[in-house]
Amino acid sequence: MRLAYVRRLLRLSPLVDGHNDLPWALREEKETPRDVEAYNLRRATRGMTDIARLRRGQVGGQFWSVYIPGDIRDSGYARVQLEQIDIAKRVIAKYPDVFQPAFTAGDVRKAYAAGKIGSLLGMEGGHAIENSLGALRAFYDLGARYMTLTHNVTLDWADAAGDLPRHNGLTKFGEEVVREMNRLGMLVDLSHVSPAVMSDALNITEAPVIFSHSSARAVTNVPRNVPDSILARLPKNGGVVMVTFVPGFVSQKVADHSAALTALRDSVAKRYPNDNDAQFKAAAAWRQSHPTPIATIADVADHLDHIKRVAGASHVGIGGDFDGITETVQGLEDVSKYPDLLAELVKRGWTDTELRGLMGENVLRVLTRAEVVSARVRQIRPASTRTIDQLDRKITP
Template identity: 45%
Template sequence: MKQYQVQPDTPSHTDITRLRQGQVGGQFWSIYTDCTYQGKDATISFLEQIDLMNRIIAKYSDVFQMATTAKEVRQAFAAKRIASLFGIEGGQAIESSFSILRLFYQMGVRYMTLTHNCNIPWADQNQVDRINSTLIKNNGLTEFGKKIIIEMNRLGMLVDLAHVSKQTMIDVLNITKSPVIFSHSSAYALCNHTRNVQDDVLELIKQNQGIVMVAFAPDFITCSSTNLGSIADVAAHINHIRNIAGIDSVGIGADYDGISTTPIGLEDVSKYPKLIEYLLSQGNWTDDDIIKLIGGNILRVMEKNEQIAKELQKTMKPQEGLIDRKDLEKHNLTGCRNLDMYPITN
């Protein structure tokens, strides 16, 4: 960690004490690198963070336990350790390479957020949907991007649609063979931020048997930079997604340590029980419903991805080939590549 500059306002919502207070039994550790790394040393930065997480888990092995399957999550929970799963946030991590995607899977990564807040050569991010956006567009998922989704399905890596544009969401849902996730998004009907999920997409998630995990970022909850919101506001998003997509397709994806402010009453990971207490007090949540919300649904999605991957691997070979050079040139990502190896199509 010494080589990284920690800003004075870097939030801290997570530590072992507060994880225990929050009764956290498992979580995805988000491996994230800023979009400015794309086309340069993004892959190196993601790898360094995975190495760091491996060392943290090893150092505190009485607290954390690595998990790569739903079965391993349950084993960690039974051992009273916090199941630790890896997700990479931003497709820039793989530098448009099937090989790097597969290597990340071998290192334990079990979901990939297709984009962060920047376009990549094969998928659009949510900000292209903003009014008067002048960002370069792929118009959703490119043909190469579709192959990435197919390979993720074959591997059993969860496709995460948080951060992507609406057209990218629809394109993925039209081709994926496995349930998808939104690792940290909320309900667009309650806050019309492009990072949130619109009702027609929630209907598609219900059909897909995927999951939307509600984020706590005030910008996505109240659509206000001054109104932080409350537990009741977060619960409203959970209830809305439940009402549209169903109880089997809603979860919690707070984005702690990825946001600078939080709703009042949900200041850090120790506050999760307060949210559960509030939902139970509403009278329309049963214990079984809560179990699905806090972990049952994401475990089901993982198990389904694992099952489909096993079937696909019986007949489907790994994806091969390189992205078209024109797609790299379009996004000005040619400076650090040997372009002679990349094909050009008409």
């Protein structure tokens, strides 16, 4: 009954997911890497995303992540970023009856009204711009509508949550990146960055920010999640945290298990430094006696409830991270499962207005506001020609 109610609601507002890594999964496909024609989304894929499941999930808008790793400097960040944009665009173009390119909030609504999935691009990691505001502008012109300031690697201008901090937040050039993103109308994505970068970005930005795939640190204490001190600032900024479905980010039990396994592996590596077989057997024995806990839909809903309580219902969204993860939440295994999560929230008393905001209205409001800010700022501020050498005096090797 709740599921039927949710499905009716999804016919009134688009469900917009903030992060799906299908383009990278396609690049890494073992049998036919990078081959858009071979990776047929009209039949069930080995991954978490295909057209039938997108339809069952009633997805109305998708930010396709054009992710590139932060440790491939020698391959050329910008080159690989261009290749990922090319893959994503070819996927969208291959299925015009399903996907419709989108660059604005209005484009997403038009696609939804036509029964299609409004398809936007999101860059995951500022390393792709190679310390160049000109490159940032070029990627915007190619369709990127958000950029996650860092991935897991600290940059010359911003600290990552998953790496050692070097700047205590954003450098002067990092602040200029945020200002230029505001001028362009590109959403500032604060998933993956350190809390200091989150704070600095909120101080600098003129437009609302997003967290394209993060959860609440007060519920699951891992570096990738958002502290309450930042959540409390979102109402003034207007931004949105798009809660992710990564088991280790939504379940403290899963996070603790993962940390314990890492510690065990470090310990056995020191104990048997030259014996890979002994290391493997020790880790396997530990896993057998310490089975991995299961993250559930209820865990994800707990994060949504917490963010709604601290930041408000207008500041929460969904960013599943499908095809960017190897383990899934029980009940949220693929893109067909969004209605099941919404049904859980109906059970918890979420109103229609709150649900529609979570589904997509909140992030579309943020995108619309970024477009308004851009139109104003473009009239008073030209494209920045500042460089990292000028602003930070030196580039960290």
